[in-house]
Amino acid sequence: MTTALLVIDFQKKLVDTEPLPGDIAMVSANINALMQRARQTGAPVVLIQHEDDTALVRGSDAWALSAALVTDPSDHLIGKRTPDSFLGTGLGALLAARAVNHVVICGYASEFCVDTTVRRAAANGLTVTLAADAHTTHDKPHANAASIRAHHNATLSNIRSFGPKIRAERTSEITFGTPAQDR
Template identity: 30%
Template sequence: MNATALIIIDLQRGMLPENTGPRNNPQAEDNAAHLLHAWRVRGMPVVHVRHMSRSPEGSFWPGSSNCEFQPRFEPLPSEHRLEKNVPDAFAGSGLERWLRLRDVHHLVVVGVATNNSVEAAVRAAACLGFDVAVPGDACFTFDKADLGGVVRDAEEWHLMSLSNLDGEYAVVTRTDEILARLG
């Protein structure tokens, strides 16, 4: 897995539990932190992605403390960071070029929200020819109403999103399985 990059999506202060509504996977950040530690110990490529709002009314307007990375996910100087304004981390960000220049073909994608920015990035990555793994226990999402107005819990959205990705866009796995493959 030496040519494998860890892509950390939107683990910003605005996503801390005190700033969000009901969610699933309370251990997701711990699992993402375990993966980040493993990547750092091995000197493998890490990409930190954060969302920045295009509107001053947005929760992630530049300059807001919500935009800052959560302390344990603060990028090291040697790690790549990028900002996005849409759910897809590849759209207009230069991420594909950054990965290709480093001969990275495999990605492990973690973060929030499973059914939004994580799913968008994974779909784009797969369509661009990257081999993608998603440890579902290192991702999370929130309760949300469906088109019929029925509020569905976060776990339902999470599982549906992972089900959409598995097989065609990514291999959905667990943190312990990724760590075991690293050796």
């Protein structure tokens, strides 16, 4: 298996401003650990940034990647305008050019862009590992961030209809090259 790491929407306006998303220190540390592990094995690291015409204008400070991320010049940057990291972007072509058939997904927001990208990746035929402790969101009136994360970890890893497997695994269990379900 050829694996890539997708880091979704970990941007200043979304994760570095008050109120902070749930468990942001843990999630940031876990994303950095995944990025370092991916780079050590030669797996592509893809940093995906949401953009719009008002709050997340490309090139603005709000649009910039979070100061908590330890990036590398070898990282790939993809801009998007919808919750789907594949729709209208070069992500699919980038992964195809590198013969990627497995993605590890982490980032912000569990219930929107992370969820949509996990589903789309599986629909595109990719095996998906959701980094269970490396995605977050803000508390909502109906549920806190930890509950939302737990809900999506359980829900997404129980979807079988796409064909490719979706697994939610803790950062400490994730390796690059061979997903746990194929070991």
